[in-house]
Amino acid sequence: MLKQGPDVKALYAEQGDDLLxxxxxxxxxxxxxxxxxxxxFAQALASRGRFRGNHEQAxxxxxxxxxxxxxxxxxxxxxxxxxxxRLGMERPAMSAEAEAQLxxxxxxxxxxxxxxxxxxxxxxxxxxxxxxxVVDELPYSDLANRLAISEQAARLRVxxxxxxxxRVLDVQTIKEAREA
Amino acid sequence: xxxxxxxxxxxxxYQRFLEDMGDQVDQAANLRTSRLRRRRRVAAGGLxxxxxxxxxxxxxxxxxGRVDVVAQAEAALAPTGQVLRLVTVSRLEMRGGTHAQVTGxxxxxxxxxxxxxxxxxxxxxxxxxxxxxxxxxxTAAGPVTAAPIQCAYSGGSEEIYVQAFxxxxxxxxxxxxxxxxxxxxxxxxxxxxxxxxxxxxxxxRKMLESGQLRVAGRDTVNGRxxxxxxxxxxxxxxxxxxxxxxxxxxxxVDPETYAPVRFTVEMVGANALGNTxxxxxxxxxxxxxxxxxxxxxxxxxxxxxxxSPVIRHGVNQLEKRREAEAASGASASRATxxxxx
Numbered sequence: 232m233l234k235q236g237p238d239v240k241a242l243y244a245e246q247g248d249d250l251l252x253x254x255x256x257x258x259x260x261x262x263x264x265x266x267x268x269x270x271x272f273a274q275a276l277a278s279r280g281r282f283r284g285n286h287e288q289a290x291x292x293x294x295x296x297x298x299x300x301x302x303x304x305x306x307x308x309x310x311x312x313x314x315x316x317r318l319g320m321e322r323p324a325m326s327a328e329a330e331a332q333l334x335x336x337x338x339x340x341x342x343x344x345x346x347x348x349x350x351x352x353x354x355x356x357x358x359x360x361x362x363x364x365v366v367d368e369l370p371y372s373d374l375a376n377r378l379a380i381s382e383q384a385a386r387l388r389v390x391x392x393x394x395x396x397x398r399v400l401d402v403q404t405i406k407e408a409r410e411a
Numbered sequence: 412x413x414x415x416x417x418x419x420x421x422x423x424x425y426q427r428f429l430e431d432m433g434d435q436v437d438q439a440a441n442l443r444t445s446r447l448r449r450r451r452r453v454a455a456g457g458l459x460x461x462x463x464x465x466x467x468x469x470x471x472x473x474x475x476g477r478v479d480v481v482a483q484a485e486a487a488l489a490p491t492g493q494v495l496r497l498v499t500v501s502r503l504e505m506r507g508g509t510h511a512q513v514t515g516x517x518x519x520x521x522x523x524x525x526x527x528x529x530x531x532x533x534x535x536x537x538x539x540x541x542x543x544x545x546x547x548x549x550t551a552a553g554p555v556t557a558a559p560i561q562c563a564y565s566g567g568s569e570e571i572y573v574q575a576f577x578x579x580x581x582x583x584x585x586x587x588x589x590x591x592x593x594x595x596x597x598x599x600x601x602x603x604x605x606x607x608x609x610x611x612x613x614x615x616r617k618m619l620e621s622g623q624l625r626v627a628g629r630d631t632v633n634g635r636x637x638x639x640x641x642x643x644x645x646x647x648x649x650x651x652x653x654x655x656x657x658x659x660x661x662x663x664v665d666p667e668t669y670a671p672v673r674f675t676v677e678m679v680g681a682n683a684l685g686n687t688x689x690x691x692x693x694x695x696x697x698x699x700x701x702x703x704x705x706x707x708x709x710x711x712x713x714x715x716x717x718x719s720p721v722i723r724h725g726v727n728q729l730e731k732r733r734e735a736e737a738a739s740g741a742s743a744s745r746a747t748x749x750x751x752x
Contacts, residue, residue: 269435272432320439
């Protein structure tokens with residue numbers, strides 16, 4: 232019986248693949264996604280005693296942990312692995328073939344096409360701001376100088392562009408929307 | 412790792428990667444579970460030590476021996492030539508959890524979050540008892556919030572009677588050889604009982620007889636002073652609590668009459684249906700009386716049925732399972748020795 236929180240092993244068996252593909256689509260990088268994925272399950276194991284709810288809520292809880300990992304990754308630019316270390320877990324190495332298969336399953340190429348298409352739909356100003364900020368990784372102050380606008384305006388332009396792009400980031404959503 | 416993850420028809424390499432990570436999750440989950448169990452054992456050991464020390468202090472302070480208290484408590488539960496009648500109210504709570512109440516739809520449908528009143532009569536030499544209570548149930552007529560149920564024991568057999576079930580039927584099942592009426596295998600266990608089995612009186616009496624309960628000190632329960640006896644028992648795997656789950660038990664008695672006041676059992680490791688903490692059953696005795704054993708009161712120890720119920724002789728499922736396990740163990744052993752040859 233021993234029902235101490237959700238059965239993370241069962242959650243892994245059911246959601247492991249889906250969650251990894253979800254993270255690949257949101258990071259665009261199989262290795263980083265795998266790190267975040269491993270840390271998500273490690274944190275789920277470490278905090279399962281505090282969770283209360285049914286199976287559906289357990290899945291939502293798992294994805295909440297994953298979202299939190301993603302947020303930290305976006306802010307800090309690196310994936311954490313503290314929970315994995317604490318539990319003595321080691322994320323298995325991914326062979327080139329496995330990575331290729333994962334990228335294919337995640338529809339990463341399709342997603343890149345979708346992003347390219349999405350970028351093409353942006354205004355010239357927004358597209359330029361995003362390219363400078365995301366691709367060239369310029370700080371907002373430099374970006375503002377380059378575009379001859381205030382830093383606040385630069386932030387706003389990038390933010391609006393990113394919001395527009397966010398709508399095309401989930402290939403699955405797009406597919407489903409198209410099929411519907 | 413033999414599990415196949417829900418990854419559709421992906422290539423072998425990716426499947427292997429998922430399986431390797433699955434191994435990591437399995438190992439970490441098992442390691443964490445064993446750590447939690449170890450912490451609980453340490454905590455239980457600390458509690459037992461505290462209780463033992465408290466017991467010694469109380470015994471010295473009162474000038475009374477452990478045996479005296481235990482013997483008096485035992486006698487109060489099995490008055491010779493009398494029928495002991497108890498009315499109890501049991502409730503479940505989560506000890507050490509984020510909230511004391513057991514919550515969730517499963518708990519609600521099982522009636523776990525509602526107190527349950529039971530009336531029971533028992534007599535010794537020979538042992539006989541009857542318990543009458545209600546259970547949440549569903550019948551052909553639809554859901555019933557509280558169906559009356561009775562269980563009784565005498566002469567090595569248990570009887571269970573739920574008028575709402577089937578066609579007014581009494582099911583009779585023999586208790587396993589070498590076991591007694593307080594055994595956790597009870598037919599009624601899954602229907603009416605909590606942590607102390609179907610018949611808490613018989614259960615506590617057996618623990619007193621075998622010296623499993625020790626004097627732990629005095630406390631106050633609902634404004635009333637009580638003498639507390641504590642102990643623990645190891646639950647076998649058949650209860651579903653794991654092979655080595657030790658369940659702490661408290662038995663509170665009146666310090667003057669030794670009449671039962673409260674039974675408490677912490678069902679360590681029991682399925683708490685998603686609730687945090689340790690599922691704990693608290694059974695408070697709201698009425699207690701010893702009736703003279705005569706023809707009339709002896710009738711209280713037998714099932715009270717209505718109409719003409721059908722008598723059906725059932726099988727002791729636990730005994731049957733044990734036999735099947737023994738048979739499979741023997742055949743496995745023969746197969747192993749055959750391979751060695």
